[in-house]
Amino acid sequence: MFLTVSGYVESEVMGKPHSVIRHPEMPRCVFKLLWDTIADGREIFAYVNNMAKNGDNYWVFAHVTPNFDAAGQIIGYHSNRRVPEKAALETIKPLYRSLLEEERRHPDSKVGLGRSWKMLNDAVATAGFDSYDRFIFTITPEN
Numbered sequence: 038m039f040l041t042v043s044g045y046v047e048s049e050v051m052g053k054p055h056s057v058i059r060h061p062e063m064p065r066c067v068f069k070l071l072w073d074t075i076a077d078g079r080e081i082f083a084y085v086n087n088m089a090k091n092g093d094n095y096w097v098f099a100h101v102t103p104n105f106d107a108a109g110q111i112i113g114y115h116s117n118r119r120v121p122e123k124a125a126l127e128t129i130k131p132l133y134r135s136l137l138e139e140e141r142r143h144p145d146s147k148v149g150l151g152r153s154w155k156m157l158n159d160a161v162a163t164a165g166f167d168s169y170d171r172f173i174f175t176i177t178p179e180n
């Protein structure tokens with residue numbers, strides 16, 4: 038399914054980093070949240086806009102989980118993607134757009150990331166949620 042949607046053949050993506058399908062309009066703070074969460078041993082659900090080989094974009098609702106060995110050490114990561122609800126994307130798209138604009142506003146990318154990170158957390162709090170997870174599941178009706 039991934040190959041069909043992304044337009045790549047297997048040999049082009051096997052062993053490659055997930056960023057081969059990174060869309061330039063994805064805010065970096067969302068990937069920071071993703072990596073911070075899974076490196077901490079927790080799962081995350083997140084909306085991601087990806088770029089197919091031909092430059093088209095496609096949105097996914099990703100469920101990313103760490104894999105553990107018998108000793109409880111993280112030995113890898115796994116992602117399941119679902120088709121997102123249109124209604125959820127109506128909330129996510131303007132949020133990501135403003136996060137990206139904030140990141141691009143700052144010539145120093147570290148400063149930009151710090152600002153968009155704060156914006157993301159503020160957006161969750163302003164919507165009345167105490168965590169990103171609660172926010173995500175409120176805009177994701179089928180879950």
Ligand SMILES: Cc1cc2nc3c(=O)[nH]c(=O)nc-3n(C[C@H](O)[C@H](O)[C@H](O)COP(=O)(O)O)c2cc1C
Nearest residue numbers: 054055056057058059060068085087101114115116
């Ligand atoms: C299991 C897993 C799945 C991922 N899936 C995607 C994905 O579908 N699209 C994407 O752009 N990044 C995905 N990432 C995040 C990428 O590793 C990377 O952080 C992101 O593309 C940003 O790339 P950059 O740091 O080069 O800007 C995934 C990471 C993991 C661990």
